[in-house]
Structures are given as C-alpha cells and as structure tokens.
Amino acid sequence: MKFEYFSTLARVFFLSLVFLSCAPKVDENLYLTKTHSVVSVFKNELQSNLLKAVQERGAENSIEVCSELSPKIEAKIASENNLQIRRVSEKFRNPNHEPDAWEKKVLQKWTEDLKNGKKLAVYSEIQNAEYRVMNPIVLENPNCLQCHGGFGDIKPGTLKKIQDKYPKDKAQDYKLGELRGAFSSRWKI
Ligand code: HEC
Secondary structure, three states, X not given: OHHHHHHHHHHHHHHHHHHHHHOOOOOHXXXXXXXXXXXXXXXXXXXXXXXXXXXXXXXXXXXXXXXXXXXXXXXXXXXXXXXXXXXXXXXXXXXXXXXXXXXXXXXXXXXXHHHOOOOOOOEEEEEOOEEEEEEEEEOOOHHHHHHHOOEOOEOHHHHHHHHXXXXXXXXXXXXXXXXXXXXXXXXXX
C-alpha cells in the first residue's frame, strides 16, 4: 500500500516535470536578436535611400521616399517573419505612427533617461501572447533636420509640401540628439 502511494506520487511528480519542460517557453534572447536584425535592415534600407535622395534631388523632392518606402519595408519584413513592425513617435507626422498606451510609456521613460544623461536601452515585454520590443530612434544625422528641424532648418518649399501632405504634422522642431521615436515590433508567440 505504502509503496503504491509512493509510486503514484512519483508518477505525478515525473509527469509534472515532463509537462513543465514541454510547456512553451519564450526565448527572449532569440526574439531580441531577431528584432535587432529586422530593425537594422529597416533602418539601413530606409535611411540610405532617404539620405541618398536628399543629396541627389533635395529634401523637397524626397518626401515621398519616406512615406512610400517605409510601408513597403514593413510589409516585406512582416511577410518574412511572424511579426508586425512600424515606427512610432509622440510627435508623429503620419497619424499611423501614433503610439498606443504601452509605446507611449516607453517613449516617455526614454525621454526621462535622455534628460538624466542615461544611455537608451532596448525595451521589451510579453503582453497578451505577443513579445513586444521597442528600439529607440535618436535623431543623429544633421540631414534629418531638413524635414524634422526647426525654423531655418526646413526650407520653405519643403515645409509647404509637408504641410500639404500632413496638415496635422507634429514632427518638427527637433534638435540633434533628441528622441525622434522608436521601431515598435510585435512578435506572435
Ligand atoms: C525628405 C524629408 C525627410 C527627411 C530628410 C527625414 N524624414 Fe523622417 N519623415 C518624413 C516624412 C514625410 C515622414 C512621414 C512618413 C509617412 O507618411 O509614413 C517621416 C516620418 C518619420 C518617422 C516616423 C514617425 C512619424 O513622425 O510619422 C521617423 C521616426 C522619422 N521620420 C525619423 C527620421 C530620421 C531619424 C531622419 C534622418 C535619418 C529622417 N526622419 C529624415 C520626412 C523626412
């Protein structure tokens, strides 16, 4: 009797172990590495094309590069991977880039970090069967100011085109070193 009792207990114990080891685990490092690589592709492809266009034909005639190329890259990355990716910003130009509550919280934390002289770190969290990652975008290249800077940085012709296309634009008056936004990735887990 005693032996039977023990063996039932042992069985339950071993079955639980098997169950636990089979339960889905989120390999955070894997997701972070994958995010790092898709964000690098997105960033390089967009920035190199945009800055090349600005050099060749001026900012005024390069606005479409940003608005047309980014959704194409987003769709391509999403179809090759099991994720959604987009850029977000508190001061967004395109309303599709308005952050949700969680994204806003991360952007505000980074703004504080920058004020306190801290280095910005990638932020991630598991939420409702999704692994969400935010990679910061700091405005580092002086050419970005031609479309996101203040009075004097954006030429009148460029400003007019921006205002026509984005009447509620908020993405102006930036200075070098400021937080421009983030790449926001959502992996299905
Ligand atoms: C030729 C003008 C131009 C230049 C130069 C430019 N941008 Fe933009 N940027 C835009 C436009 C237009 C949008 C809105 C795109 C859209 O409709 O999706 C935008 C959107 C963004 C967004 C997405 C959030 C939002 O406001 O909608 C980020 C982030 C961003 N730009 C960062 C940068 C950075 C960093 C640089 C410099 C490497 C840069 N931009 C240079 C025109 C420009």
